[in-house]
Amino acid sequence: MRGPGQHLPGLSRQLPRPAPRTLLALLLPPAPGAGRDPPWLARYRGLFALALAMALLPWLLPNNFFFGVAILVGLNAIVCVGLNLLIGYAGQISLGHAAFFGLGAYVSAILSAQFGWEPALAMLAGAVVVGLLAFVVARPILRLSGHYLAMATLGLGVIISIVLVHETRLTGGPDGMAVPPLRLLGTEIVGARAWYWLVAGALLIAVWLALNLVDSPLGRALRGLESSEVAAESVAIDTVRTKTRVFVISAVFASVAGSLFAHYSGFLTPAEASFPRSIELVTMVVLGGMASTYGAVVGAAILTVLPQALTVFHDYEQVMLGLILMLTMVFMPKGLVPNLALYLKRRLP
Amino acid sequence: MAEFAQFVFSGITVGAIYALVGLGFSIIYNASRVINFAQGEFVMIGGLTTAMLVERGVPVPLAAAVAIIAAVIAGLALEKLAVEQAREAPVVTLIIITVGASIFLRGLAQVVFDRNYHALAGFSGEAPIHVGGATVVPQTLWVIGTAAALVIALWWFFGRTLLGKAILATSYDSLAAQLVGIGTRALLSLSFGLSAALGAVGGILIAPISLTSHDMGVMLGLKGFAAAVLGGLGSGLGAVAGGLLLGLVEALGAGYVSSSYKDAIAFVIILLVLFLRPTGLFGRRRTERV
Numbered sequence: 001m002r003g004p005g006q007h008l009p010g011l012s013r014q015l016p017r018p019a020p021r022t023l024l025a026l027l028l029p030p031a032p033g034a035g036r037d038p039p040w041l042a043r044y045r046g047l048f049a050l051a052l053a054m055a056l057l058p059w060l061l062p063n064n065f066f067f068g069v070a071i072l073v074g075l076n077a078i079v080c081v082g083l084n085l086l087i088g089y090a091g092q093i094s095l096g097h098a099a100f101f102g103l104g105a106y107v108s109a110i111l112s113a114q115f116g117w118e119p120a121l122a123m124l125a126g127a128v129v130v131g132l133l134a135f136v137v138a139r140p141i142l143r144l145s146g147h148y149l150a151m152a153t154l155g156l157g158v159i160i161s162i163v164l165v166h167e168t169r170l171t172g173g174p175d176g177m178a179v180p181p182l183r184l185l186g187t188e189i190v191g192a193r194a195w196y197w198l199v200a201g202a203l204l205i206a207v208w209l210a211l212n213l214v215d216s217p218l219g220r221a222l223r224g225l226e227s228s229e230v231a232a233e234s235v236a237i238d239t240v241r242t243k244t245r246v247f248v249i250s251a252v253f254a255s256v257a258g259s260l261f262a263h264y265s266g267f268l269t270p271a272e273a274s275f276p277r278s279i280e281l282v283t284m285v286v287l288g289g290m291a292s293t294y295g296a297v298v299g300a301a302i303l304t305v306l307p308q309a310l311t312v313f314h315d316y317e318q319v320m321l322g323l324i325l326m327l328t329m330v331f332m333p334k335g336l337v338p339n340l341a342l343y344l345k346r347r348l349p
Numbered sequence: 350m351a352e353f354a355q356f357v358f359s360g361i362t363v364g365a366i367y368a369l370v371g372l373g374f375s376i377i378y379n380a381s382r383v384i385n386f387a388q389g390e391f392v393m394i395g396g397l398t399t400a401m402l403v404e405r406g407v408p409v410p411l412a413a414a415v416a417i418i419a420a421v422i423a424g425l426a427l428e429k430l431a432v433e434q435a436r437e438a439p440v441v442t443l444i445i446i447t448v449g450a451s452i453f454l455r456g457l458a459q460v461v462f463d464r465n466y467h468a469l470a471g472f473s474g475e476a477p478i479h480v481g482g483a484t485v486v487p488q489t490l491w492v493i494g495t496a497a498a499l500v501i502a503l504w505w506f507f508g509r510t511l512l513g514k515a516i517l518a519t520s521y522d523s524l525a526a527q528l529v530g531i532g533t534r535a536l537l538s539l540s541f542g543l544s545a546a547l548g549a550v551g552g553i554l555i556a557p558i559s560l561t562s563h564d565m566g567v568m569l570g571l572k573g574f575a576a577a578v579l580g581g582l583g584s585g586l587g588a589v590a591g592g593l594l595l596g597l598v599e600a601l602g603a604g605y606v607s608s609s610y611k612d613a614i615a616f617v618i619i620l621l622v623l624f625l626r627p628t629g630l631f632g633r634r635r636t637e638r639v
Contacts, residue, residue, distance in 0.1 A: 151578040319460060
């Protein structure tokens with residue numbers, strides 16, 4: 001006879017423990033012998049921790065400057081969580097994601113500033129435009145692999161950013177354009193605090209979506225594709241369709257973050273869509289740890305905060321940034337979060 | 350017609366520089382499967398160091414030699430201190446290491462030199478000469494001539510010398526190369542040094558035509574990568590052809606279509622080529638081994 005929780009012999013011999021009642025019990029992994037977590041808790045423990053951290057953070061931030069940095073961290077994190085689905089889980093590189101961020105930002109900005117659209121509606125339009133564009137280009141681009149794929153995504157990104165620079169009538173060119181504030185349910189979102197909560201909420205939704213997606217059939221198809229496309233095809237995974245879907249999803253994540261950025265900062269320049277920005281986004285994902293949704297969040301946080309912190313080095317800021325990046329990747333080639341998790345697993349009983 | 354000759358000349362000139370940078374990408378890619386995003390920084394070190402030394406009264410040949418040596422040292426250090434330390438890491442991690450190196454080198458150039466733009470006088474003066482209806486500065490001939498000489502030298506090196514053949518053998522199959530007694534690790538260093546030197550020469554040659562600054566390497570590195578991919582990564586002939594093609598498309602696009610969209614036109618062509626030939630013009634077709 002198999003007892004409860006022993007559907008597969010040898011896989012899970014422990015009984016599920018009752019749902020935890022206190023906040024602390026929600027965050028800590030079960031003690032040895034206390035039974036295993038119900039599946040929803042195992043999947044979302046990190047999400048609870050992230051929500052708690054973001055709820056407590058405002059009490060630690062001394063002024064609006066720090067809120068501004070936190071908002072940028074959140075926006076970058078949303079892009080990276082999406083990009084990580086593509087790079088980390090599906091194994092497909094993109095060196096052009098800043099263009100999706102920039103395009104989402106500009107569609108939202110142009111529609112609301114020059115055509116008087118409701119900003120929330122303009123944001124939605126941005127996501128649709130970027131999603132459609134990603135869908136159309138996905139098929140020819142994702143046929144390529146490795147460095148050729150890197151080149152194609154890079155080329156697409158550069159083309160989009162050049163268009164944004166030169167269509168001065170619509171975008172204001174290199175000098176940038178002003179963007180009206182966001183209105184939700186009739187109230188304007190103004191001030192760093194309001195934006196902090198909005199971006200925190202958006203990031204939670206992004207992480208929740210990504211976690212669910214990774215655990216879905218699509219997520220399993222992605223990981224199959226990452227290890228071997230031929231093997232994935234031989235078990236009836238439609239690799240083209242799978243790649244296209246994750247490419248579109250990650251582009252839409254970037255677009256929404258871009259639109260939010262445009263309305264938050266109130267001013268937009270084409271630098272947001274540039275090639276160096278794309279490289280920065282990929283660096284965040286790899287630094288935090290590929291195929292780790294929280295790694296993407298951590299990577300975005302570190303690479304957004306670090307340049308601000310390094311300004312104390314004045315002229316040596318860039319030197320330090322480059323050095324830290326190199327050292328981290330040399331000594332933690334899998335990225336911060338996976339290496340840290342491995343370390344903790346070894347240390348803790 | 351004179352207009353056309355003019356565009357072709359400027360296209361070949363820029364294309365020759367792209368070809369040199371692209372060759373640097375290909376050599377490092379062959380040795381290590383790494384796309385070296387610091388390649389553009391080697392170009393910057395070459396151009397900026399030369400310009401700064403010449404400003405301080407050093408004769409051009411000496412300044413150029415010092416600049417090439419500086420770039421080679423940077424290349425060797427990148428290989429020894431970073432890439433070799435992380436040998437076991439996934440390729441994308443190695444690429445991010447080179448991204449870190451490029452930020453580091455750019456920052457270092459700001460500290461050692463400055464953030465301004467610097468001009469370097471043409472090697473043989475600025476008096477324009479007339480070639481087939483086109484008016485060109487003498488530096489153009491320096492660029493085309495030196496690049497052509499370097500390409501021929503490299504062709505001889507990889508095709509006719511034991512060392513060059515050993516590098517090629519390593520790029521085909523590193524393990525098999527080791528089995529026949531090739532010291533692959535030393536060749537990895539050599540590849541980085543060679544790429545750095547090529548990049549630096551490109552930077553020195555282009556300095557009198559465009560200005561040099563600490564961030565000149567970003568765009569040139571990007572174009573060099575594009576040239577290498579367009580021709581087929583790892584193919585030397587491909588990098589040269591890709592570089593020249595890219596330069597010509599840019600110059601003709603700027604001349605006949607739109608000067609503000611010249612970079613976009615170049616990338617549209619690259620995308621089209623990749624859609625039709627997914628491994629570039631001269632790339633080896635690969636089949637996935639299961």
